[in-house]
Amino acid sequence: MSYESNIAMLLPTKRDFGLCATGLVDFLIDTQNEFLERYHSIKKLQMSQASVSPSDLLPSHLIAYDLDRDLLPLILSQCQYIVRPMAENKIEYNLQGLELQLIERFIRGRALIDRKFDQLFFRQFVRNASIFKILRDKIPQVKLTSAVKCSIVTELKSFQNLCKSLASLDIAIGFLANYKAEGDMLIKNYLQDKLAMPVDKGLISSTASQQCRLKHILALWQVLAVDKALRLTIDAQDPFDDIGEDYRENLNGQQRKYLTDQLKHIKVDLLCAELFEYIVLNLSYQSTNTEDRTNWPIVETLESYYESKNENGEIAGLDQFPNTLLMSHAVDTWRTIAQFHNKQPVQG
Template sequence: SVLTLQQFSSYTVALDDLMEQHVICYDVEKDLLPLVLSNCQYSLERGRETLSEYDLPRIQQQILTRFLQGKPLITRTGIPTLINTQEKDYESVFKMIKGKVHQVSLPTLTRNSVSRELDSYSEVCEAFKIVDLLLGFLSMTDGDPSMSLVSYLQDILKMVTCFLQALKKCKLQHCVSLWQLLSSLKSENMLQLKRVCYQDPLSEQNKMELKCFMSRSNTNQWLLEMHEFIQLNLGRSHATHRYKPSWGVKEAMQLYMDQKEVEVPEYFEENFPENLLLSQILHAWKYVATSNQEWMNEG
């Protein structure tokens, strides 16, 4: 029968009271391999391979007796847990991170480089998961803002994945901005935002005004801020109670950025269309995102 640690442990220890002697410690080569090999029988037959037969019940008994007996059960009280992405309050997470690790926007060249190197939806999603996990750790700990994001993931979190190469120019001070970018890229790949109350079509006049705004401004960072606003606020149930579809996009975005304590760009205040309604924000975002992609492809 399979033996369990409960049969050898008569007490528990909370995380706060944990000491070195409570923890199971062993070296594979020095401790485990000799134990396993001492309970192995070999048999040789002419013309055939060497056969090994392990006494598994005895190995199990010796492991439990030697390494587990007398060790306590460690209770999970006090252990930080990661929560489901859908349940995260990202606004709070961002504030916590900014209080621990100074944040700045991604440079334009870095933003464009990440966008080019992650050239499929699956790659974008994989990178997003990694950065989302990173946000969870940084919100509970801290880090050097100038440290390479890839170095942090590999050396501190011990993560290895082929998608890290695309993030090689990013630092910890870019993690919130990078989250914005990857989140936006996910939606650009899918273009499937489905909030009916905010999907009124654009008029030709709206499109002309947006083109004028785009021609006078570097819209990349604004596009990310707009997407974050859509995802974190308009995706919630009862979103229309707080953000009325009849409001202007400019008014709503200014309010949102004020709440984040982020300075509203001068080019946005001066050039963004006054008559664009919040009920049109999804089509406005899609229009600008698609136009940007077309211009990048032409360039």
């Protein structure tokens, strides 16, 4: 490591540069625990199995010393320098006293450390199916009504405000996946009171601020993320800059025409939202799942994904979706759906 190294190397995460810090912390925890277990075994002492969370550690819990400041003075205090005329001087060490001092200063009262420790989430890591599942398990999620969703989108006319609101949700989701919170707490209050986020960087929409609670956070994230993607599509920009070429195979003319015809029989706004969410959470470079899904049929994949989030739920008309389209066509399929959606009135 040098001054030119990425600072992420010092921040424990589950992937990329942060694995260095994660490995180091895990090694240090394991080293202390093994040392204490070995000490108690040699001394034939009963060892407490209580452990301390890394976030609660104090200096008094750790086996730690400085060679010059702590160890050398202790050694010198237990040695005797004998000057003998006409003979070689002699140094004698009180090893029993030194052992007792070492135990008292550096071992007694030290704690086992829990190997589970908090790790950081960068914003781009939050957009991951496993993170969303963890949050759903912690805080059961509830859908937003069509009226609320429509009102939020209408209020966020500024693209900059939309991006600010979405960024604040990414940060909140990362925290909520790791820490407990009450589902009925307003998202606005969580951002300001718990995360100390400035008002101008939180939810800009007054409807979202007043209506959306933590139990709605994933539904709100979907609304904002999809709206951002739709706006980018209208401006001929790519909303999937983190998706690899394996999932970008273009539809041919016949496939595109047939899909467009079938979309007339499907609840397009829901299809558009769910397919977008699936692509972003499961197919991006940031996804922890590296399984090749290119040959998975889109319709079957989407059915399974939607049902996993909503008991007995279904996307109306999905049985009309072309069953020949595969996940290798995912990006172009979504783009075709988005273009169709942008031409339609808002669906209730």
